[in-house]
Structures are given as C-alpha cells and as structure tokens.
Amino acid sequence: xxxxxxxxxxxxxxxxxxxxxxxxxxxxxxxxxxxxxxxxxxxxxxxxxxxxxxxxxxxxxxxxxxxxxxxxxxxxxxxxxxxxxxxxxxxxxxxxxxxxxxxxxxxxxxxxxxxxxxxxxxxxxxxxxxxxxxxxxxxxxxxxxxxxxxxxxxxxxxxxxxxxxxxxxxxxxxxxxxxxxxxxxxxxxxxxxxxxxxxxxxxxxxxxxxxxxxxxxxxxxxxxxxxxxxxxxxxxxxxxxxxxxxxxxxxxxxxxxxxxxxxxxxxxxxxxxxxxxxxxxxxxx
Amino acid sequence: xxxxxxxxxxxxxxxxxxxxxxxxxxxxxxxxxxxxxxxxxxxxxxxxxxxxxxxxxxxxxxxxxxxxxxxxxxxxxxxxxxxxxxxxxxxxxxxxxxxxxxxxxxxxxxxxxxxxxxxxxxxxxxxxxxxxxxxxxxxxxxxxxxxxxxxxxxxxxxxxxxxxxxxxxxxxxxxxxxxxxxxxxxxxxxxxxxxxxxxxxxxxxxxxxxxxxxxxxxxxxxxxxxxxxxxxxxxxxxxxxxxxxxxxxxxxxxxxxxxxxxxxxxxxxxxxxxxxxxxxxxxxxxxxxxxxxxxxxxxxxxxxxxxxxxxxxxxxxxxxxxxxxxxxxxxxxxxxxxxxxxxxxxxxxxxxxxxxxxxxxxxxxxxxxxxxxxxxxxxxxxxxxxxxxxxxxxxxxxxxxxxx
Numbered sequence: 001x002x003x004x005x006x007x008x009x010x011x012x013x014x015x016x017x018x019x020x021x022x023x024x025x026x027x028x029x030x031x032x033x034x035x036x037x038x039x040x041x042x043x044x045x046x047x048x049x050x051x052x053x054x055x056x057x058x059x060x061x062x063x064x065x066x067x068x069x070x071x072x073x074x075x076x077x078x079x080x081x082x083x084x085x086x087x088x089x090x091x092x093x094x095x096x097x098x099x100x101x102x103x104x105x106x107x108x109x110x111x112x113x114x115x116x117x118x119x120x121x122x123x124x125x126x127x128x129x130x131x132x133x134x135x136x137x138x139x140x141x142x143x144x145x146x147x148x149x150x151x152x153x154x155x156x157x158x159x160x161x162x163x164x165x166x167x168x169x170x171x172x173x174x175x176x177x178x179x180x181x182x183x184x185x186x187x188x189x190x191x192x193x194x195x196x197x198x199x200x201x202x203x204x205x206x207x208x209x210x211x212x213x214x215x216x217x218x219x220x221x222x223x224x225x226x227x228x229x230x231x232x233x234x235x236x237x238x239x240x241x242x243x244x245x246x247x248x249x250x251x252x253x254x255x256x257x258x259x260x261x262x263x264x265x266x267x268x269x270x271x272x273x274x275x276x277x278x279x280x281x282x283x284x285x
Numbered sequence: 286x287x288x289x290x291x292x293x294x295x296x297x298x299x300x301x302x303x304x305x306x307x308x309x310x311x312x313x314x315x316x317x318x319x320x321x322x323x324x325x326x327x328x329x330x331x332x333x334x335x336x337x338x339x340x341x342x343x344x345x346x347x348x349x350x351x352x353x354x355x356x357x358x359x360x361x362x363x364x365x366x367x368x369x370x371x372x373x374x375x376x377x378x379x380x381x382x383x384x385x386x387x388x389x390x391x392x393x394x395x396x397x398x399x400x401x402x403x404x405x406x407x408x409x410x411x412x413x414x415x416x417x418x419x420x421x422x423x424x425x426x427x428x429x430x431x432x433x434x435x436x437x438x439x440x441x442x443x444x445x446x447x448x449x450x451x452x453x454x455x456x457x458x459x460x461x462x463x464x465x466x467x468x469x470x471x472x473x474x475x476x477x478x479x480x481x482x483x484x485x486x487x488x489x490x491x492x493x494x495x496x497x498x499x500x501x502x503x504x505x506x507x508x509x510x511x512x513x514x515x516x517x518x519x520x521x522x523x524x525x526x527x528x529x530x531x532x533x534x535x536x537x538x539x540x541x542x543x544x545x546x547x548x549x550x551x552x553x554x555x556x557x558x559x560x561x562x563x564x565x566x567x568x569x570x571x572x573x574x575x576x577x578x579x580x581x582x583x584x585x586x587x588x589x590x591x592x593x594x595x596x597x598x599x600x601x602x603x604x605x606x607x608x609x610x611x612x613x614x615x616x617x618x619x620x621x622x623x624x625x626x627x628x629x630x631x632x633x634x635x636x637x638x639x640x641x642x643x644x645x646x647x648x649x650x651x652x653x654x655x656x657x658x659x660x661x662x663x664x665x666x667x668x669x670x671x672x673x674x675x676x677x678x679x680x681x682x683x684x685x686x687x688x689x
Contacts, residue, residue: 096420
C-alpha cells in the first residue's frame, strides 16, 4: 500500500488534516530543518502525537557542526521517548548518536541528493536503517529498479518545490552589502539565458535556491502499482488553500478508479523534474 | 619542544604528466581520477595502465597515490566497480577516496586491505560523523570546506580518525553534495562528475514583483579561491594529517608554483618552528598563477561579501609562464630552455624549482637553436639559450619577474 505523507504549511493546517485521509505528516524541527514550512519544538511535536495516531516523521536535515551536537543529542533523546514514526536525517552524526546512546530511533536515510541507487540503500538497510527518501534527481525507472532490489521502505517526493542549492553563506545579504542597498524580504534569482526566475531566500543565515514545483500526480498510479511505500507532498511556500487542493487531488489519485486526468487538470502543472529524464555527466566521449 | 609532525602535502594530478611535476615539485602524495566513477568526469583522468605507471613512478620516490572513486552512484553506474577496485589495488594504489558507501561495501569484500578515505562530498562537519565512518573502516576524512579552525581542532581531537583539509584552490559555494544547480540548469549531474559550475554564472536578482534590483552590478554567487598560506602553521599545530591542494584540471605551471610554495611553507615551519616567519610575498605569487584572489575563507570567520566575486573576473590567459629548463650548459653558462610564452632580450625573469633557491636575472641575450642571436623567443616550444651564471636544473621553471 502506498501511503500519503503531507508536509503541512503550519500547525493549524496540520491539526485540520488530522481527520483527513492522509496517512501521516512530515514536520520540521526548530533550527534543524530545511525546506519544510512547519517547524515545531519537541513539546509541540509531543502535542501533535497526543492528538493523532497517524504516522509522524520529523526532519533533521541541516548540516550539523560540532556546536550543534549537544542540542541534537538532547533532541534525539527526547524524541526517542515519544512514539514518532521516524526521523528523516541527512547528517551521518545522527546514526552514530542513535547507535551509541541506543536510542532505537527509526531513521530515514534522506541525504537530499545522494539517495540514488539500490546498492547504497542496501548498505544502509544492513546498518539498520529501514527507510529511505529517494533523491529527486533520479528517474521513475530508477525508482522502480531501486524498489525491486531493496527491502528498504521507500519514500518518493512527488509534489512541491525542488531544493537545488544550499550554501552556508548569506549570498543575498552579501550582495546588498556589496551594492550598498538595503535588503528586503522576497527575491527571485533571474537567469537571462533561460529567461527564468528561481526562488532564492536566506534562512538561519544560509542561502537556498529552489527549482519550480514538481508534480507527479499522473505517476501516482504507476507508483502505487510498483508498491512504493510513501508519496510525499510538500506545502513549502504554499498558501493553505492552494495546498489543500493539492492534498485532495493526491488523496483522490491514490483511490482506486481515480480519474487522474481530471485531477491533473485541476493542478495544471506538468513539471515532472527528472522522472522521465536522465542526467548526464560525461560531456566528451 | 617536541618535534613537529610534518603533514602530508597532497596535490592534484589531472594526468600522468602533471603527476610527475607534482612529485618533482614536492608533493608527498597525489590524487587523481580513473576513467570512471570520479567527480571530474571531464578531466583527462587515467586508464588502469596509466594508474599502474603512476604508482610505480610515485613509489619510486616514496610518494603515495590516491584515486578518487567519489561519485554518487546511480543503479547502472556500479557495473564493473568490483573489478575496477581489484585493478586499482593490484596497480598499487595506496588509497581510494570515496563518497558513496556502496564503494565501501564492495571494497571490503573485493579488496579488504585497500585503504579508504571519505571525500569532501560527504560534507563531514562534525566529530560524531567522523566516529561513524571510523567504525566503518574509513581511515581518513576530507572535511567539508565550511569547517572553521575551532571545528577542525575539535574534530581532530574527538573524531578518532585522520583528517585532511583543503588548503588551496577553487571552492564550491554550496555545501558539497548538496548542490544540484548543474543538474537542473544543464542536465549535467554534479554528483556524478558533470558539474557545469552554474555558480560561476552571472544572474540578476529580482524583487517580489520580478523587477530587477536597480544596479549595474550583477548578482553573483562566485567565490574567491581558498588559500591557507598564512595559516599553514596553525594547521600543522592542529595536527591535521594531510593538506590538500585542489585543481585536477589545472596546468603544470599552476601545479608547480602552488606546490613549491606550500612545500616551502611546511618545511620552513617544521624545520624551525621557533623562528618561523610567514612571508606574505607568497600570496601574490599564488594570486598571479591563477589570476584569482585566494583567501582563507571559513578558517577564522564566516565568509561574507569580501570572499566573493561580483564584477567580471579578469580571465585573460596567464602569460607569466615563460619556459621550462631542459639543460644547463656549464661551459657556456647558458640555460637551454623550451619556450612557453613570449619574452625578449632585457626582460626580467625569475627561476624556481625544487632544487634551487628562487632567483631573478635579466635576459642578456637569446640564442636560437642554430646558436644565432635573436631579439625574442617568439614561438611556442621553441628551444633557445639564455646566459645565466647560476647552476639550474632540468625542469626548473622560468617565469616573469613580478617584483621588478
């Protein structure tokens, strides 16, 4: 069965979804998450867990420095005493802490752009990591081939802005300092050759760039047939109303006999990212 | 005072030729990619035969050879990996540098004695991550470039593993492994060696109404190069195992210049730590050979606008490299050299090399291969003679005298 995990836009939104047909949530945690609008502290997460029996995953995907480790240890210890479903992690330190402190947290391997093949899924599976969030830079065929060759439970990011870039530098702040102007809130990065705007923003003193929203609603049926365990849809930078339409479409798409064409028309976004496109790397042959 | 442990000076070797120059100019170890599985898919890279030759050559001089096997694999990329690792081991490779732990897995089975280092692509920034990899049999970690002096210090103390840090060369502006601009802009996979360096492009920044910010200066993410020349002493004191120079695609001139400077910095400090005095002049020489400013980046503070480039960088080709010494004629006290860039009579030139103290002279005359006087060395790879009363050696380098 393919389950739908939603990354809500805020706390109220999450509460409103508790009685919906989504199977679970992905929640950011204060100061340690990137690319998720909803970030809570440990107590708030506990509160969510007391309100719902749905699956709740917490994301800790920021790069971690020595100075973060004490807080991270404390957070992981606190979370290990709850019944959260799992932790999406990026930094390898989290595995070591989980092992050394015997926290028995269910970890989800989610190194942003590195979850790209089944061999490595199997490596982590042997290390006791049972879930993996696949990278958005691999094709649908790659995804199904991974599924066929691993016992790891797999998550596919099917809707939402696509994270492309993360820098520890404050690139927007630096630019405004250089041109001697005042920085405001919202900016886009414009690339003249492609005549395209990209979302760019700073958060926690780092800089992020996003690619347009991917929408794999037409692929839901095939993903279901191939027994992918989870579909993730992310409300990052969405208004609640706008994202609710998306959530409903995906809920319906997962039902048998869904009219996918009609749902796809409703969302009117045909960006499938790399689902049908392979990246290349050798330019000279 | 205890004797200081000399760190390894690790240099890039884009091909066999560059490797020989790196070793000649003072590298303790070299690294390069094979023809597959390496993050510079479009560098020359070495065949297994060449890798064998490289190892033989390096080991003759008691130097070490590391091969990068550091892509993030897609399903189909792992074909033949096992045989490749066996080939590397049998060629005498001293260690491989990996990023994807699938290589670790296959390596442990196929060639359990192979030494394995973890690439900067895994973006290791803390000691708990180091401890995980140490338990997995990794013996050395190339730290993420975002680490500061304090970070490195604590990691060396608590990480239970050898640490390698970059000391010179180009930088990624994004966290390594976490940037896929290249994938989305050009379809070239950054984590499989196809990075098209989108971060070096110029952009416009627009406000929330998609209106360009009013200024003549383009938005830029381009960062200056890294140079740790002024902090080599501190890195040695921190007990960093290996100091790494970036630049597998760089020229022989660049490699030789950069290595010889860091070789000197390391040797000067280690041989006489009490009286060590940093020579700031090196910074200018490092700048000249790349036409890029190089700064310490994250070592002492978080880099800001000062560590970036905004206005179009001067990308003119470097004409400082004048020639390579082929021979020294003791009788006539003449240097026989192969020309690399134009120079003429009365030009001021500088000679440097691993076995001489750098010195400068004026070109009193130039003779061509027929021993006839000419006013200039005009032709690439032309063989000419110039007078010099100091002994120089084959493969010393002749460059423009910057300080004249």
